[in-house]
Amino acid sequence: MTWDLLGQLFASQLALWWIIWPGILLGIVVGFLPGFNAENTLIMLLPLTLAMPVEHAFAFMTSLYCATHLGGGIPAILVRIPGTPGAAATTLDGYPLTQQGRGQFALTLSFVGSVFSGLIACVVTVALLPWLSVMGLYLRSVEMVVVMLFGLTLIAVIAAKDTLKGLIAGLFGLMIGMIGADHIYNTPRGTFGFLELYDGVPLVPALIGLFAVSEALMMAERRLITGGDARASATRHDWGQTLEAMRYAAKHWWQIVWTGLVGLVIGIVPGAGASIASFVAYQQSRMWSKHPERYGTGEPDGVIAAEGGNNGVCSGTLVPMMALGVPGGSTAAVMMIVLQYHGMVMGPQLFTDNPQLAYGVFVGMLLSYLFMILTIVPLARYMSRIVLIETIYLVPIIILITVAAAFSERQYVFDMGVAIVFGLIGYIANKTGYHVAAILIGVILGPIFEKYLVRALRLSEGDPMILFSSTIANVLWVFLVLSLLFPAFRAWRARRKASP
Amino acid sequence: MSEPPKAYGADLVIPVLAAAFTIYFLYTIAGLEWEAKANGIFVGVALLALVAVQVVRSVIGIARGRGRLTFGPLLEPREALPRRLGMMAITIAFVITVPWLGLGLGLFIALAAGFAVMGVRPWRRVLLTSFIVAAVSTVLFNAVLDTGLPKGPVEKLVERIAR
Numbered sequence: 001m002t003w004d005l006l007g008q009l010f011a012s013q014l015a016l017w018w019i020i021w022p023g024i025l026l027g028i029v030v031g032f033l034p035g036f037n038a039e040n041t042l043i044m045l046l047p048l049t050l051a052m053p054v055e056h057a058f059a060f061m062t063s064l065y066c067a068t069h070l071g072g073g074i075p076a077i078l079v080r081i082p083g084t085p086g087a088a089a090t091t092l093d094g095y096p097l098t099q100q101g102r103g104q105f106a107l108t109l110s111f112v113g114s115v116f117s118g119l120i121a122c123v124v125t126v127a128l129l130p131w132l133s134v135m136g137l138y139l140r141s142v143e144m145v146v147v148m149l150f151g152l153t154l155i156a157v158i159a160a161k162d163t164l165k166g167l168i169a170g171l172f173g174l175m176i177g178m179i180g181a182d183h184i185y186n187t188p189r190g191t192f193g194f195l196e197l198y199d200g201v202p203l204v205p206a207l208i209g210l211f212a213v214s215e216a217l218m219m220a221e222r223r224l225i226t227g228g229d230a231r232a233s234a235t236r237h238d239w240g241q242t243l244e245a246m247r248y249a250a251k252h253w254w255q256i257v258w259t260g261l262v263g264l265v266i267g268i269v270p271g272a273g274a275s276i277a278s279f280v281a282y283q284q285s286r287m288w289s290k291h292p293e294r295y296g297t298g299e300p301d302g303v304i305a306a307e308g309g310n311n312g313v314c315s316g317t318l319v320p321m322m323a324l325g326v327p328g329g330s331t332a333a334v335m336m337i338v339l340q341y342h343g344m345v346m347g348p349q350l351f352t353d354n355p356q357l358a359y360g361v362f363v364g365m366l367l368s369y370l371f372m373i374l375t376i377v378p379l380a381r382y383m384s385r386i387v388l389i390e391t392i393y394l395v396p397i398i399i400l401i402t403v404a405a406a407f408s409e410r411q412y413v414f415d416m417g418v419a420i421v422f423g424l425i426g427y428i429a430n431k432t433g434y435h436v437a438a439i440l441i442g443v444i445l446g447p448i449f450e451k452y453l454v455r456a457l458r459l460s461e462g463d464p465m466i467l468f469s470s471t472i473a474n475v476l477w478v479f480l481v482l483s484l485l486f487p488a489f490r491a492w493r494a495r496r497k498a499s500p
Numbered sequence: 501m502s503e504p505p506k507a508y509g510a511d512l513v514i515p516v517l518a519a520a521f522t523i524y525f526l527y528t529i530a531g532l533e534w535e536a537k538a539n540g541i542f543v544g545v546a547l548l549a550l551v552a553v554q555v556v557r558s559v560i561g562i563a564r565g566r567g568r569l570t571f572g573p574l575l576e577p578r579e580a581l582p583r584r585l586g587m588m589a590i591t592i593a594f595v596i597t598v599p600w601l602g603l604g605l606g607l608f609i610a611l612a613a614g615f616a617v618m619g620v621r622p623w624r625r626v627l628l629t630s631f632i633v634a635a636v637s638t639v640l641f642n643a644v645l646d647t648g649l650p651k652g653p654v655e656k657l658v659e660r661i662a663r
Contacts, residue, residue, distance in 0.1 A: 036645070044646065164554055165514075171547040172518040175525060178543070182536035189532070189540065190525040213591075220587065220618070221580035393629065395583075396614025399591055400607060401637055404598075408647040416595040420588070425517070431573050434514045450539040457538055464542075 005355060009363040012356070016059045016364065017371070019052075023063030024372050030064070031071020031083045033405060037204075038068040040409065042334045054342040058361055061335050063368035066118055066314045069274060070372060073110040073307050078103055078386050079225070079398065081212040085203070085444055086274025086310040088211070088437045089282045093295065093302030100298055101226050103384030108245035108377055109300055110307045115373040116249070117260025117308035118315070122366040124264060125315040126359060129351070132268055132319050139269055141455040142466055146476040147269065148449045151276040153480050154283045156438050161296075163487055169429060169438035176201055176439070177446010183454060196414040205406035205415040206443045209422025210429075210436040212402035216395045217427045225387040225394075242380055248300055255301055259285060259308025266309070267316020274313040275441055281309025287486070315362060321346060322358055399423075506567030508558040510574050515551040522547050586617035602652015603641060608634035 013020075030036045042049070042061055049057040072084030077094030090110060097106035125132060139147065152174065156166030179190045180200035191197040219225065249256065259281040266277035285305035286295040295302045321332045325346035336346060344350065344357065351358045406419035426436045460466035468474060522544045529537035561567050575581055594610035601609065611630035620626050641647045642655065651659075 164550060164557070168515055168518060168547065168550050168554060171543055171550065172514065172521070174543050175518065175522055175540075175547060178525065178540055182532070184535045185533055187532050187536050189528045189536065190521070191528075217584050217587070220583045221577050392618040392620050393615070395587060395618055396590075396611055397633055399587055400594060400610050400614060401633075403591055403595065404603060404607065404637065404641065404649060405647075407649050408641070408645070411648045413595065413599055413650070416598070420591055420595065424588075425514075428510075428513050428517075428574060432510050432514060449543075453539050453542065454535050458535065462534060462538075 005359070006363070009356065009360045010367070012055070013059065013360060013364040013367050016056060017367075019056050019060045020063040020364070020368050020371055021375075023060040024067045024368060024375060027064040027067025028071035028074075028372075028376065031068035031087075032074050033083060036405070036408065037084055037331075038065040039331045039334055041068075042331065042338075046334075046338070049338050050341050054339065054344060055357065055360065057338050057342070058335070058357070059364045059368075061338065062314075062318075062361060062365045063371075065331055065335075066311070066365055066368050067372060069118075069311050069314055070111065070114040070307075070376065073114065073310070074107065074383060077106045077110060077303070078383065079219075079394070080215045081398070081402070082207070084274070085207055085440060086278055086313065087306075088275060088440055089278035089306035090303060090310070091211070091437070092282065092306065093297070093299045094306075096296070096298035097300070097303065098384070098387055099226055102241060102298070103226075103387055104241035104380050105245045105248075105300070106303055107380040107384055108242045109249055109303045111373060111376050111380065112246060112249040113256050113259075113304035113307040114311040115369045116253075116256045117263060118311040118369045119366055120257055120260040121264040121267075121312040121315040122362050122369070124261065125319060126362045129319065129323065129359075129362075132264075132316075132323075138472065140470075141452040141459070142470050143473045143476065144269070144452040145449065145456055145467060146473045146480065148276075148445050148452070150476050150480045150483070151280060152438070152441060152445060153483055155279045155441050156435075157283070157483055157487055162433060163484065165432075165434045166438050169434040169436075170442045172434075173439035173442020173444075174446050174449060175442075176206075177443045178450055180447070183451055194414070196410075196412055199410075200447050201443055202406075202409050202412075202415050202418060203444060204409040205418040206422050207440060208402045208406045209419040209424075210426035210440050213399055213419060213423025214426025214430050214436060216398040216402075217423065218430055219391045219398075220395050223390055223392070225391065239381060241384075242377065245300075245380075246377075249304065252301060252304060255285060255304045256308050259305045260312035263309040263312020263314075264316040267313035268319050269316075273317075273444075274310045275444055277313045278306045278309040279437075279441065281305045281312075283483075292490070315365060318361060322350060322361065323347070506561060507570045507572045508562055508567050509569040509571045512555065512558055513571070513574070515554045518547055519551045522551075583618055587614055590614050590617065598652075599650045600652065601650075602655050603649040604634055604638040604654040605652045606650075607637055 026041070027038065030038065030041045041064065049061060052060065068084060069086060072082055072087035073090045073094065074083065076082040076087040076090040078098055080091045080095040082088045082091055094106045094110060097103065152170045156170040157163055179197050181188050181198050188198050262281040262284060263277040266280060282302060282305045285301055286292045289295065289301060291299070317332045321336055339346065403416050403419050406415045407413065409415065425439070429436050429439060456466050457464065468477065525540055526544050529540045562569060590610050590613045594606055598606040608630050611633055612626050615626045615630060641649050
C-alpha cells in the first residue's frame with residue numbers, strides 16, 4: 001500500500017464523518033445495554049445498510065462495532081454489569097475503583113485504553129495484513145481445543161481467589177454450555193425437556209442473570225454503591241479524575257500497546273473473541289506486574305489490560321473475513337452478508353481488485369476511534385455520577401429492565417426465566433467465591449469447544465491422543481499446566497519470604 | 501487475630517449443583533453415539549473429580565475445626581433478606597404476567613412493587629418513578645429497538661389512538 005493511497009483513504013473516510021458519528025453513538029448505547037450487541041443491532045439495521053453504498057455501509061458497521069466494545073465497559077465499571085461479554089474482565093478492577101469513589105478515573109482510563117489499543121491494532125493490521133491473514137490457518141481443531149482450555153484455565157486462575165473454585169466454576173459453565181442438541185446427530189442433551197433449550201443455553205439471558213441480576217441482589221444489602229470518603233470523592237464535580245486518568249494512561253502507554261496486540265492476535269483466531277482476549281490480556285498484565293496482589297482490588301493497569309484486549313479484537317476479527325473470506329466472529333459474518341449483497345468477493349483478491357475498500361475499512365476504523373475519544377471522554381465526569389443514586393432505586397430498575405432485555409435475543413418469555421435462574425446461580429457464586437466470569441466464559445465456550453473437540457476426535461477415529469499430536473498444541477498444553485502451577489508457586493515463594 | 505469459621509455448607513452449594521447437573525447430563529447422553537457424548541464425558545468427569553476434591557477439602561476443614569457445615573453467607577445480612585426475596589418474587593411474577601399485561605403495564609406494576617419493597621417512600625414518588633422508567637423502557641424496547649416484547653392493553657390503546 002502506497003502513501004498516496006493511504007492519504008486518499010484518509011480523505012475519503014473523513015468525508016464519511018456524518019455516518020461514522022451516528023454509528024459510534026448507537027454503538028455506545030448498544031454496548032451499554034446488556035442484551036444488545038453489535039451483531040443483533042446490525043441484523044436489525046440490515047435494511048438500512050443494504051440500501052447504502054458499500055463504503056458507507058462498512059464505515060457505519062465498523063464504527064458501531066468498535067463503539068459497542070467501548071460501551072460495554074461503562075456499566076461494567078459503574079455497576080459491575082458488563083454490557084457485552086468482552087467487558088466481563090473490566091469488572092474485576094473497574095468496579096472496585098468505582099466503589100473507592102474513582103469512577104470517573106476508571107471510565108476515562110477504560111476509554112483511553114480502549115481507543116488507543118484499538119488504534120494500535122488498526123495500524124498494525126494495515127501494516128501486516130498479508131501475514132496476519134494466514135495466522136488463523138495454523139490453528140486447527142486440535143489447537144483450538146487447547147486454546148479454549150487454556151483460556152478457561154486462565155480465567156479460572158485469575159477471576160477466583162481460590163484456583164479450585166475457579167476451575168469448578170469454569171467447568172460448570174462449560175457443562176451448561178453443552179445443553180442442547182449435539183452437532184452431529186441433533187439429539188437433545190440435558191435440556192430438562194424444554195424445547196427452548198434445544199438450540200443451547202441463550203447467551204444474553206445467561207450474561208444478564210450472572211452479572212446484572214446477581215449483582216443487583218448483592219446491592220440490596222447496602223444503601224449506596226460507594227460510601228464514606230469514596231462518596232465524597234465521587235460527588236466532587238470537576239475534571240480532576242479525567243485528567244489524572246489521561247496522565248496515568250500516557251505514563252503506562254506500553255500496557256495499552258501490548259494488550260491491544262494480544263487482542264489483535266486472539267481476534268484473528270475464529271471463535272476465540274473478545275471475552276477470551278480481555279482475560280488473557282488481564283492475566284498477562286497481572287503476571288508481569290510488580291504488584292500482582294493489587295489486581296482485583298482496583299488496579300488501574302487491570303482496567304487498561306482488560307479494555308485493551310477487548311478492543312484489540314475489533315481489527316483482528318475482520319482480518320480472516322477480508323483476507324480469507326472466513327468471518328472471525330458472528331458480527332463479522334453479518335458484515336460479510338452486507339458485502340456479499342453488494343457483490344464484493346472476500347479473499348486475497350479483494351486487496352488487489354479493490355484496495356480502497358479492503359484497506360479503507362481499517363482506516364475508517366482508525367478514524368472511528370479518534371471520533372470516539374473526542375465524543376466519550378468529556379462524558380466520563382457525568383456518567384460516573386450514576387453511583388450516587390441510591391440502591392433502593394437501582395436494584396428494581398436493574399433487575400426488571402435487564403430481565404425484560406433478556407427477551408430480545410430470541411423473543412422467548414422463557415429466556416426471561418433463564419435470566420432469573422442464572423441470577424440465582426450468580427448470586428450463590430458471588431457469595432461463596434466462585435467467580436461468575438468463569439461460569440459465563442464456560443457457557444460461551446461450551447458449544448464452540450464441543451465442535452472443535454468432536455472434529456478432532458473424528459479425525460483420529462476417537463483416539464484422544466490427537467490432542468497431543470501437534471507442536472503448537474503441545475506448547476499450549478505446557479503453558480496451561482504452568483498457568484495452573486504458577487499461583488501455587490508464587491504463594492509458596494511468598495510464604496518462604498515471610499517465614500524467618 | 502484468628503480467622504472467622506468457614507461456612508462449608510455454603511461453599512458446597514455450587515459444587516453440588518454442578519455435580520447434580522453433570523450426573524443428569526451424563527444420564528441423558530448414556531445411550532447416544534460416541535460423538536454426542538465425548539465432550540460431556542471429557543468435561544463431566546473432570547468436573548466430578550474437582551467437585552470430589554472440594555468435598556474432601558471441606559470434610560478435612562470441618563474435621564480440623566476450621567469451620568462448620570452452615571449456609572450463613574448466603575442469607576446474610578439478615579435485614580436484606582426480605583428485600584432480596586421480595587425482589588425475586590416480584591421478578592418471577594413479572595415474567596409470568598408479562599404476556600398478558602404487556603411490557604408497559606407489567607413493568608410499571610413490577611417497578612412500583614419493587615420500589616415499595618426496597619423502601620422508597622412516599623407513594624407518590626414510587627408511582628411517578630415507576631411511570632417514568634416504565635414509559636421510557638417501553639419506548640426504547642418496543643418503538644426504538646423493536647424487540648417484540650409482548651404488547652398489553654396499554655400498548656394496544658396507544659396503537660389505536662395513533663391510528
